Amino acid sequence: MPGRNEPQRYEGVESRVQMIGVGLTLAMAVLWAQFWWLQVVNLDEFTRMADQNRVSQKRLAADRGVICAAGGEILADNRACADAVFVPGECPRERLEEVAAKIGELIGVDPAWLLKRVEDHRGAPFTQIPLKRDLTGADFVRVEERQHALPGLSTVVRPQRRYHYGETAGQLLGFLGEINDTELSAWREEGYKLGDLVGKDGLEKQYEKLLHGQDGYMLVTKYASGQPQLRTDRTGRPYIARRDTRGHLLDVEAPPVRPKSGGALHLTLDLGLQRKCEELLRGEVGAIVALDADTGGVLAMASSPGYDPGVFVTRGHNEERAELLSGKKPNRMTNRAFREVYPPGSVFKIVLAAAALEEGLATAKTTHFCPGRFALEGASRYWHCWKRSGHGTTSVDEALAFSCDVYFYNVGLKLGVDKIAKWSHAMGLGEATGLDLPGEASGLIPDREWKQRVFADKQEWDRKWYNGDTVNLSIGQGSACTTPLQNAVMMACIVNGGRRVRPFMARETGPLVSEPMFSEATVETVRAGLRRCVEDGPPPPTGTGHAAFLPGFDIIGKTGSAQVMSLAHHEQYATEEDIPWHMRDHAWFVAGVLDREPRVALCILIEHGHHGSSAAAPHAKEVISYFYGERGPETPAPAFSKAVWI
Numbered sequence: 001m002p003g004r005n006e007p008q009r010y011e012g013v014e015s016r017v018q019m020i021g022v023g024l025t026l027a028m029a030v031l032w033a034q035f036w037w038l039q040v041v042n043l044d045e046f047t048r049m050a051d052q053n054r055v056s057q058k059r060l061a062a063d064r065g066v067i068c069a070a071g072g073e074i075l076a077d078n079r080a081c082a083d084a085v086f087v088p089g090e091c092p093r094e095r096l097e098e099v100a101a102k103i104g105e106l107i108g109v110d111p112a113w114l115l116k117r118v119e120d121h122r123g124a125p126f127t128q129i130p131l132k133r134d135l136t137g138a139d140f141v142r143v144e145e146r147q148h149a150l151p152g153l154s155t156v157v158r159p160q161r162r163y164h165y166g167e168t169a170g171q172l173l174g175f176l177g178e179i180n181d182t183e184l185s186a187w188r189e190e191g192y193k194l195g196d197l198v199g200k201d202g203l204e205k206q207y208e209k210l211l212h213g214q215d216g217y218m219l220v221t222k223y224a225s226g227q228p229q230l231r232t233d234r235t236g237r238p239y240i241a242r243r244d245t246r247g248h249l250l251d252v253e254a255p256p257v258r259p260k261s262g263g264a265l266h267l268t269l270d271l272g273l274q275r276k277c278e279e280l281l282r283g284e285v286g287a288i289v290a291l292d293a294d295t296g297g298v299l300a301m302a303s304s305p306g307y308d309p310g311v312f313v314t315r316g317h318n319e320e321r322a323e324l325l326s327g328k329k330p331n332r333m334t335n336r337a338f339r340e341v342y343p344p345g346s347v348f349k350i351v352l353a354a355a356a357l358e359e360g361l362a363t364a365k366t367t368h369f370c371p372g373r374f375a376l377e378g379a380s381r382y383w384h385c386w387k388r389s390g391h392g393t394t395s396v397d398e399a400l401a402f403s404c405d406v407y408f409y410n411v412g413l414k415l416g417v418d419k420i421a422k423w424s425h426a427m428g429l430g431e432a433t434g435l436d437l438p439g440e441a442s443g444l445i446p447d448r449e450w451k452q453r454v455f456a457d458k459q460e461w462d463r464k465w466y467n468g469d470t471v472n473l474s475i476g477q478g479s480a481c482t483t484p485l486q487n488a489v490m491m492a493c494i495v496n497g498g499r500r501v502r503p504f505m506a507r508e509t510g511p512l513v514s515e516p517m518f519s520e521a522t523v524e525t526v527r528a529g530l531r532r533c534v535e536d537g538p539p540p541p542t543g544t545g546h547a548a549f550l551p552g553f554d555i556i557g558k559t560g561s562a563q564v565m566s567l568a569h570h571e572q573y574a575t576e577e578d579i580p581w582h583m584r585d586h587a588w589f590v591a592g593v594l595d596r597e598p599r600v601a602l603c604i605l606i607e608h609g610h611h612g613s614s615a616a617a618p619h620a621k622e623v624i625s626y627f628y629g630e631r632g633p634e635t636p637a638p639a640f641s642k643a644v645w646i
Contacts, residue, residue: 061196062213063159065262067173067203069271070299070507074164076173076204076309081160082140084109084132084153088118089125091152099150106146107132107139134160134315161197163310168275171335172301172437172505174202175309191215197313201333203265203505204309205438213262266507268297276626277302280619285330285607287337287484290623293492293592293601295511296501298435299627301485303335338435341443341481342605345562346403346612347588348429348476350490350526352411353396355423357522361414364525367393370406376467383409383471386561400529401543403559405475412474417465420473421447426517427500428489429482434502436509443486446479477563484603487590492601494530494556495592498523527594530556534591545589547617550624554595557620559612560588576610584608589616596628 067076084107091099096118100111109131121127131153135143140155147153161176177200179192191214192198198212199205270290277288281304290300307324311317324333334340356362372390373382385391385405391398399407412420424430430445444450448465455463472478485503492501498518504510533543534557545557565583573579587609591602602620609615 060216060218060256060259061159062215062259063261064161064213065211065264067211067265067267069169069267069269069274071271073271075169075267075269075271076161076163078159079162080157081133082135082155082157083130084135084139084143085128085156086114086118086131087126087128087152087154088121089152091150095151099152102146102150103131103153106142106150107135128156136315161310161313163308165271165275166308166310167306168271168278169269170309171303171306171333172202172269173309174204174206175200175312176204177312200312201439202309202335202437203267206436207265207506210265211262214260216257216259218256267505268292268299268507268510269301269505270299270627273300273623273627274302276300277623278304278306280622284609285336286605286609287335287340287603288605288619288623289337289484289488289603290627291488291492291501291503291601293495293501293599294513295598296489296492296503296513297507297510298503298505299598299600300623301335301337301505303337305330305332307332335437336484336605336607338433338437338440338483338485341441341483342586342588342607343478343480343562343564344429344476344482344487345560345586345588346405346475347487347490347558347560347590347603348424348474348480348482349400349403349408350494350530350558350590351424351427351429352408352415352420352474353400353529354427354494354518354522354526355415355419356411357396357525358423358518359415359419362396362411364396364521364528367395368399368407368410369393370404372406374406374409374471376471379468396525397529397532400526400558401532403533403544408474409471412470413467417447417470417473420470421445427493429486430480431486433485433489434504434512435485436504436506440485441483443482444479445482446473450479476560484605487588488601488603491590491592491603493517494523494526495594495599495601527556530558530592533557533559544613545591545617545620547613548589548591548620548624550621553593553624553628555591555593555620555624557589557591557617559617560590561611562586562588564608581608584610587615588612589620591617591620591624593624593628600624600627 063078064076066074066078068074086103088096096115097111100114100118103109103114104111114129114131117129121129132139135155143153143155147155163170163173176197179187179194179196179198183198184192184194187198190209192212199208204211273290277290277300281288281302284304286304288300288302289298291297292299311320311324327333353362356366357364370385370387370391370393372388373384375382383405386403391402391404391406394402394404394407396407398404421430424445430443432440432442446469451465451469452463469478473480489501489503493499496513497520498516500514500517502510502512504512531554533545534548534555535543536546536549544559548555548557563585576584585608587606589602589604589612591604593600602623604612604616604619604623606615606619
């Protein structure tokens with residue numbers, strides 16, 4: 001037995017001590033493993049996270065790329081723009097009301113609104129509060145002169161989009177707007193941020209990725225309680241404010257990475273010709289398209305009425321912006337050259353003539369008799385020719401020159417709807433042309449399959465394609481609808497010898513040209529009829545397009561009047577001018593120049609203009625005269641690489 005002074009030992013002490021030792025050993029092992037995992041295995045990841053907590057990356061926005069016309073004229077670039085801002089933390093609190101009142105007198109900012117914003121930012125007093133964006137020159141000078149006496153007031157300089165020619169080519173350029181959630185989700189990985197301005201329409205949208213540029217950045221210290229504030233000097237060079245939103249002093253961690261400006265976009269657009277076409281359309285609703293017939297390059301694509309894209313990025317214009325976005329008719333935001341569709345009317349006869357000649361169903365000497373009306377075998381109704389007295393015995397060149405409807409009723413029935421649809425699509429009608437602009441309308445050339453699909457819920461006799469449908473289609477009526485751009489592509493095919501072109505605006509994207517689809521004999525026969533349409537020959541008769549005649553030019557053309565309402569609606573009015581505007585026929589004229597370089601293909605549409613001969617053909621004469629004579633020295637044609645149609 002142990003003595004009275006010896007410590008008493010209990011059974012199991014040794015095992016308990018051992019268990020405690022094992023537990024401590026395991027705990028230390030777990031701690032060491034955790035330290036190893038944190039400080040060795042995941043060192044890079046946690047270092048990155050720590051740096052993110054300590055360092056803030058402030059973006060330096062890139063300048064948007066410039067857009068240039070074919071002659072080098074700058075259509076869109078950027079200018080320096082100054083915003084007035086107020087930093088509450090830089091102004092003594094006892095002077096806030098006084099300073100707010102003086103700022104109100106200086107640049108027209110409501111003092112009560114400013115004081116409320118200051119109160120809202122009490123927890124972050126060094127936040128920049130925007131007071132007035134895009135200062136006028138006078139406002140900028142006043143702020144710069146008085147800011148020493150108004151603590152907290154300063155200016156921030158940033159780039160602002162600028163459109164040099166107002167409405168000229170405005171619909172083609174498009175406009176900018178703040179990025180939306182869908183765009184942000186799709187482009188976030190490419191550096192886009194909330195609040196960015198991006199292209200919403202036109203070339204600005206089509207070439208957004210090229211024009212946007214690559215943003216730079218600055219790395220600065222930050223604290224959990226505040227965010228660094230980006231400032232600019234008077235020349236627009238960025239720097240970081242000395243304090244963050246809570247007033248902590250900041251340090252720049254590394255030299256800034258400078259932004260890279262967006263790429264330049266060089267167009268095929270002839271600025272002078274575009275302006276001329278827009279002048280001709282002033283006061284009208286319509287479109288004019290001018291293509292280089294051999295390459296498809298867009299020389300002009302005017303649409304009226306138009307708009308100035310600058311209203312979306314400059315001060316004021318609130319009412320005009322609201323009116324533009326409201327969709328009020330006629331919609332100024334819609335480019336009628338490629339986004340609106342219309343019955344092609346008699347310009348469609350060019351397709352019928354070329355198809356019949358190429359299919360061997362007609363020759364240059366094939367004639368049909370026109371008594372002024374036409375009836376299907378066994379039918380009781382008549383289809384009239386526009387000339388009620390008739391054209392008599394008519395060949396294909398005469399039918400094109402004088403726009404004989406009865407001739408093409410006969411030709412259309414010989415071809416049948418399948419061949420008509422085949423050649424229409426081959427020449428660019430009823431489908432998107434591939435223009436490098438968003439929102440192109442495809443149009444429609446109806447056929448058997450289309451009618452079966454559209455009237456699938458009707459009776460069998462409603463779904464069937466009839467000869468009467470073919471008769472209507474033969475003169476570009478019925479359900480057929482095309483864009484002015486498509487008709488310009490069709491005309492280019494005749495001008496360049498039978499090749500289909502893909503229209504394009506950015507020089508780097510073209511050209512794409514098909515192999516010839518027509519024989520030389522077909523092309524020459526069609527040209528002969530279209531030349532006779534324009535020639536100012538001795539009357540009677542004179543071609544329907546003689547208003548486009550220019551001495552010394554080899555011009556071909558075709559007029560068209562596309563019905564909007566049936567003739568029965570028109571017959572109730574005493575004169576054409578009594579017919580309400582919205583019920584009048586659309587006026588078409590397509591044309592080409594064969595003996596000049598570059599060879600041009602034109603299409604002119606005047607909505608509800610009555611007749612192509614009187615409303616559209618004179619415009620073609622003006623366009624051709626200007627392009628080949630009045631515009632001054634020739635602009636060198638851009639160099640294109642060889643390409644084939646895909």
